[in-house]
Amino acid sequence: MSMLLETEALTVHFGGILANSDISISVNKGEILGLIGPNGAGKSTLFNLVAGTYRPTSGRIRFEGRDITPLPPAARCKLGIARTFQVVKSFETMSVLENVVVGALVRFTNTKAAREEAHRVLDVTGLSRRAEADARELTPPEKRRLEVARALATQPKLLLLDEVLTGLTPAEAQKGVELVRKIRDLGVTVVMVEHVMEVVMPLVDRAIVLDLGRVLVEGAPQAIVRDPKVIQAYLGDRFHA
């Protein structure tokens, strides 16, 4: 398996707080990687470092072998890294279709072609019926889908999903899981941040557990849920496997 993304000793401080410390991970082409850990573990920070929203204090990020550490988010998007936001950031007064067209315009200069691409992506994400609605009229689960659709329209090689399954009903979450699988089957590598273990574990090929800003363990999901270090991080010292 070839490597798509690699971080080298990523470290970031916010004032006196060490949010990420010496994080070296890699993402393989075609996999679904889960980034998990308790609240405050540094998942979102790592996510934002990869997306380009934050700059690391030290360390490097490589995408397809290329050093992208100094690149801003827009340039990373152009290279093939797309993301969603945990707190959805829809373009509220634009229609669902227009929201997705914005993403597609990174690959198509012609708006007609971008619109066709947007329609295709809405099909994949199950939002076609709502194409003409304003984004602000969507239900919260639909808005999550729109986040994914918009990111997908940029035709990413790497899709970063920030808690897209959190806070959904079990039925909605199940649909979300199916969508993520579908996206991977389209050839997109997926990294997803979640803290609800039971939702992500059956879905991911591999998981990395963060705790207190460091990589705690890394491996197959079945092994991770039984790892004493993970149980301790989630549940505290009194519980042991």
Place this chain on the structure above:
Amino acid sequence: MATAFEIRRRNQLIIAAVVVAIMIALPLGIKDVYVQNILVLTVMYAALSQSWNILSGYCGQISLGHALYFGIGAYASTLLFVKFGVIPWFGMAAGGIIAAAIALIVGWPCFRLGGHYFTIATIVLAEIGLILFLNWDYSGAASGLQIPVSGDSWLTFTFLRSKLPYYYFALGLAAVVWLVTFFIEDSKWGYYWRAVRENTIAAQSLGVQVFRSKMAAAAVSAFFTAVGGSFYAQFVSYIDPDSVMVFQFSLLMALPAVLGGIGTLWGPALGAAVLIPLTELTRSYMGGGGKGIDLIFYGAVIMIIALARPEGLLSLVSRTRHAPP
């Protein structure tokens, strides 16, 4: 087969053609110079507000300093005409280009400011422009410049006998800016500008170059505002800083778009059609007493519209656009 989107676009063009046809015919029976004057101003503010709408409505960067570009347009064409004998048609183009360049220069630092800070910066810059022109001897300083009017001529764009040529030019300008907006709406910039307005961080993550998008919007907006300024200078044939660069113009460019529907194709025109005749009529019928009753009435109307229709008058008709199937 035409998609729903294409049909909607085509309908917009048909409506625009009908509106322009009506506006062409409208003044033909009107001989009253006072009414003609109101018509000229209404169409001119429709054009100006449409220009303002490009930066502030579509791209969301609220400017209250567009009087700067308006004044630059007025001064550029007038100075070229008075000092060098350059006909105003070239002067207009020159004014537009100079204003666009200045918009880019001031945009460089100002677009790093967000939200209200940007707006405050635009007000300050326009005030600086006003003070500079008040003290610049070459441009006549506070006493201004007089455009020589020899007679009716399309070449020098001066007319004594009738206001109709001015009206038709302003109508043409409004139509051009409308068309530019119409085509931008369905272009990469149109989508990017609205994305920047709605959520800058999300826009960046989708590959939108935010700074460049704002700069492009500012340049287009300033260009047409300055052309409007050149036109106004020809129309009134005398300019001084207090008559072309004061804050009031910045407001009068913003208000029609805000009242009609900010960030929409028809908002500025609709807003101007309501607001400008109202301004002029209240001034002539109520302003005589010198007590400012006209301004009270005028302010009250704006407040009522703002309270009842915060999204603008256009929302009265277009709310059905995205009705679910």
